[in-house]
Amino acid sequence: MLPQELIRAKRDGQALPAEALRTFIQAIASGQIGDAQIGAFAMAAYLNGMDDAETVALTEATRDSGQVLAWDDLDLPGPVLDKHSTGGVGDLVSLVLGPWVAACGGHVPMISGRGLGHTGGTLDKLEAIPGYDIGPDQARFRRLVKEVGVAIIGQTADLAPADKRLYAVRDVTATVESMPLIVASILGKKLACGLDALVMDVKSGSGAFMPTHEASLELATRIAEVASQAGTPTTALVTDMSQPLAPCAGNAVEIRETLRLLRGDAGDSRLLEVTRALAVEMLLQGRLAEDRHDAEHKLERALASGAAAERFARMVAGLGGPADLLERPARYLPEAPLRVTVHAEAPGIVxxxxxxxxxxxxxxxxxxxxxxxxxxxxxxxxSEIVAIGEHVDAERPLAVIHARDEASAERAVAQLRAAITLGDAAATPPTLIHDAIR
Ligand code: URA
Structure with missing residues (x-):
C-alpha cells in the first residue's frame, strides 16, 4: 500500500492491515518517508484511533524497525526482565528496582531516558555520579547484564529508530496524546530489548503523564494487553503520583536517597512500597518466586543482606563510576552551594x-x-518534601531547596509554597497501588 493510500484509509476510519503498517514503519525508519506523511498519519491515527490488532501490529513494527536485542547466546541463568514507568517526580524506582531484582536472580537490561517536561530522568540522575557512562559499547552492556544482572544505560540509535522519528513529529503536530501511538511508542522501544517479561508502572495523580485516573487505567490496560499479544507477558500497575514518591527530587539528591534506601538507612517508605510491588510482579513474571509471599520474602532478604546494594555498586563501578560510592557518597556526589529551609507561612496539615x-x-x-x-x-x-497528611509548623518545614544561587532559590520558595495546599482537617495519605492489570 502506498503511504498516501495508507494515510487515506486511516483518515477515512478504516482498520489498517498489519503488513501495510509494517512497510510504512520500516519506510519511516529508513528515511524513505518524509515528515509531512508521518504527521498526516499521526493525525489520522489520533483522530480515528486504532483497534487492538492495529496497535499490536504498530508495536511489533516499531520494535522490529531496528536492532532487537537477543540474549540466548549468553546462556543466562535467569530471565530477562524490565520495568517501564510513565515517569514522575521523586521517582527513583528504577535505581532501586534494577539492582534489587538482579539480586533475586533476574537480568535487567534497562534502557532509560532523560528528564521530560516536569519529570526527572534516570539517566540525568545517574550522570550525577562522576564517571558513570550511560553509553557503553554493546559488549560491556551485555557483560554487565550477565555478570551483575543489571545495567541501566541510555537509548541507542539503532533501537526502535522509527519511534524516534515518529515521536519527534508527534511532538510538534499535537498528536502525542493518542492512546495507540503512546502504547506502540513505549512498547516498541521496550520490547526491542529482548525481554522475557515486562512490568509497567503507569502513574496517576497530579504529577502523572496521563491527565486522569481513567486515562492512566486505560493506558495500563492497553499496554498489558498489547504487549502480551506481541509476545511479551506484561503486568501493569497504576501507582500514585499525587505527591513526589520519594521525599526529594533532583539528580544528586535522588542518588543520595537511592543509596540510603539500598543500605536500609531510609526504613520503609512510599518509594520502597511501590518498588517492592513492582519487584514482586517481576519475580512472579520471571518465575523467580513461587508466589507473592515467596517473592516478598526473597526481596526482603536481598535488601537486608546488602545484596541489592552490592549489585548497584557493581553496576556503577562496571560503568565507570567510583567503586566506593556506597561507602563514601559525600566524596563523589555534588552538593549545591545554597540550602534554604522553607517553612509554611502558618502551621497546617498538608x-x-x-x-x-x-x-x-x-x-x-x-x-x-x-x-x-x-x-x-x-x-x-x-529534599525533605512534606507528604499529604503531615503537619507543618516552625519545626517541620515544607522542604529544603538546594540551589545554585539566591535568585533561583527565591523563585523556588514561591513555587514551593504555591504548590502545597495546607488546611486544618486531617488528610489521609493516598493509596499507593491503585490498580493491577495481570
Ligand atoms: N513516552 C514514550 O516513549 N512515548 C510516548 O508516546 C509517550 C510517552
Whole structure:
C-alpha cells in the first residue's frame, strides 16, 4: 500500500492491515518517508484511533524497525526482565528496582531516558555520579547484564529508530496524546530489548503523564494487553503520583536517597512500597518466586543482606563510576552551594501537592531542561518534601531547596509554597497501588 493510500484509509476510519503498517514503519525508519506523511498519519491515527490488532501490529513494527536485542547466546541463568514507568517526580524506582531484582536472580537490561517536561530522568540522575557512562559499547552492556544482572544505560540509535522519528513529529503536530501511538511508542522501544517479561508502572495523580485516573487505567490496560499479544507477558500497575514518591527530587539528591534506601538507612517508605510491588510482579513474571509471599520474602532478604546494594555498586563501578560510592557518597556526589529551609507561612496539615509544579520548580532550579539538549545542574533540587497528611509548623518545614544561587532559590520558595495546599482537617495519605492489570 502506498503511504498516501495508507494515510487515506486511516483518515477515512478504516482498520489498517498489519503488513501495510509494517512497510510504512520500516519506510519511516529508513528515511524513505518524509515528515509531512508521518504527521498526516499521526493525525489520522489520533483522530480515528486504532483497534487492538492495529496497535499490536504498530508495536511489533516499531520494535522490529531496528536492532532487537537477543540474549540466548549468553546462556543466562535467569530471565530477562524490565520495568517501564510513565515517569514522575521523586521517582527513583528504577535505581532501586534494577539492582534489587538482579539480586533475586533476574537480568535487567534497562534502557532509560532523560528528564521530560516536569519529570526527572534516570539517566540525568545517574550522570550525577562522576564517571558513570550511560553509553557503553554493546559488549560491556551485555557483560554487565550477565555478570551483575543489571545495567541501566541510555537509548541507542539503532533501537526502535522509527519511534524516534515518529515521536519527534508527534511532538510538534499535537498528536502525542493518542492512546495507540503512546502504547506502540513505549512498547516498541521496550520490547526491542529482548525481554522475557515486562512490568509497567503507569502513574496517576497530579504529577502523572496521563491527565486522569481513567486515562492512566486505560493506558495500563492497553499496554498489558498489547504487549502480551506481541509476545511479551506484561503486568501493569497504576501507582500514585499525587505527591513526589520519594521525599526529594533532583539528580544528586535522588542518588543520595537511592543509596540510603539500598543500605536500609531510609526504613520503609512510599518509594520502597511501590518498588517492592513492582519487584514482586517481576519475580512472579520471571518465575523467580513461587508466589507473592515467596517473592516478598526473597526481596526482603536481598535488601537486608546488602545484596541489592552490592549489585548497584557493581553496576556503577562496571560503568565507570567510583567503586566506593556506597561507602563514601559525600566524596563523589555534588552538593549545591545554597540550602534554604522553607517553612509554611502558618502551621497546617498538608492536604494536596501540585506534583507537576514541584517537578517544574526542580527544572527551573536547573535540575531539568528548558530546551532540548541543555545541560542539567546535578547539584540542585528539593529534599525533605512534606507528604499529604503531615503537619507543618516552625519545626517541620515544607522542604529544603538546594540551589545554585539566591535568585533561583527565591523563585523556588514561591513555587514551593504555591504548590502545597495546607488546611486544618486531617488528610489521609493516598493509596499507593491503585490498580493491577495481570
Ligand atoms: N513516552 C514514550 O516513549 N512515548 C510516548 O508516546 C509517550 C510517552
Amino acid at each position: 492536604q494536596r501537592l501540585d506534583t507537576r509544579a514541584l517537578g517544574m520548580a526542580v527544572v527551573e532550579l536547573g535540575g531539568g531542561r528548558l530546551q532540548a539538549g541543555a545541560a542539567v545542574d546535578h547539584r540542585v533540587g528539593l
